[in-house]
Amino acid sequence: QKEVEQDPGPLSVPEGAIVSLNCTYSNSAFQYFMWYRQYSRKGPELLMYTYSSGNKEDGRFTAQVDKSSKYISLFIRDSQPSDSATYLCAMSGGGGGSNYKLTFGKGTLLTVNP
Amino acid sequence: GAVVSQHPSRVICKSGTSVKIECRSLDFQATTMFWYRQFPKQSLMLMATSNEGSKATYEQGVEKDKFLINHASLTLSTLTVTSAHPEDSSFYICSAKFRGSTDTQYFGPGTRLTVL
Numbered sequence: 001q002k003e004v005e006q007d008p009g010p011l012s013v014p015e016g017a018i019v020s021l022n023c024t025y026s027n028s029a030f031q032y033f034m035w036y037r038q039y040s041r042k043g044p045e046l047l048m049y050t051y052s053s054g055n056k057e058d059g060r061f062t063a064q065v066d067k068s069s070k071y072i073s074l075f076i077r078d079s080q081p082s083d084s085a086t087y088l089c090a091m092s093g094g095g096g097g098s099n100y101k102l103t104f105g106k107g108t109l110l111t112v113n114p
Numbered sequence: 115g116a117v118v119s120q121h122p123s124r125v126i127c128k129s130g131t132s133v134k135i136e137c138r139s140l141d142f143q144a145t146t147m148f149w150y151r152q153f154p155k156q157s158l159m160l161m162a163t164s165n166e167g168s169k170a171t172y173e174q175g176v177e178k179d180k181f182l183i184n185h186a187s188l189t190l191s192t193l194t195v196t197s198a199h200p201e202d203s204s205f206y207i208c209s210a211k212f213r214g215s216t217d218t219q220y221f222g223p224g225t226r227l228t229v230l
Contacts, residue, residue, distance in 0.1 A: 049216075104157045
């Protein structure tokens with residue numbers, strides 16, 4: 001079983017739709033959870049960062065962490081064509097040592113159709 | 115804030131030559147920098163981690179003599195691909211974190227290397 005599982009998609013939605021992206025993980029030591037957006041042939045861009053369970057909202061984006069289920073989600077409201085990209089979840093254990101390394105999901109390719 | 119640049123963005127070289135890629139943190143001091151490799155439609159693969167003034171720590175299976183990493187200052191790290199071969203062609207991305215940023219990494223735009 002991989003440490004982080006993420007459905008690679010592709011996921012295609014109409015403009016204005018609510019998008020739900022998800023990752024599951026097996027390592028209970030993970031404490032920090034991030035979502036990155038990567039456009040084609042570009043470096044990943046940090047979208048959201050959360051620590052511990054709960055929700056965090058930033059504009060049209062909401063990140064949700066459920067540590068008891070080892071499940072994280074990213075919701076995109078009112079999706080736009082400019083949201084078309086690959087979304088990568090990433091997580092780490094914190095606490096120094098090698099725990100700060102990020103473990104990435106494979107990424108979900110999202111296309112928002114106008 | 116937290117901007118990371120890479121240079122060059124794209125490089126084409128002949129087999130057997132060496133290529134240097136620079137990674138700079140523009141508005142913060144990067145205590146730790148990371149180098150990743152990404153193949154098409156795949157996720158990022160960590161190659162090595164470097165702390166300023168220290169030798170880089172390489173991931174298992176990454177040849178340290180082939181991928182030379184130097185982190186000479188708090189704002190600059192370089193990756194040199196020595197004696198490059200076509201199988202080294204890939205997208206190389208650096209990232210950086212600063213003290214107090216917990217585990218969040220900020221990524222550069224990437225360098226596409228093509229070895230002929």
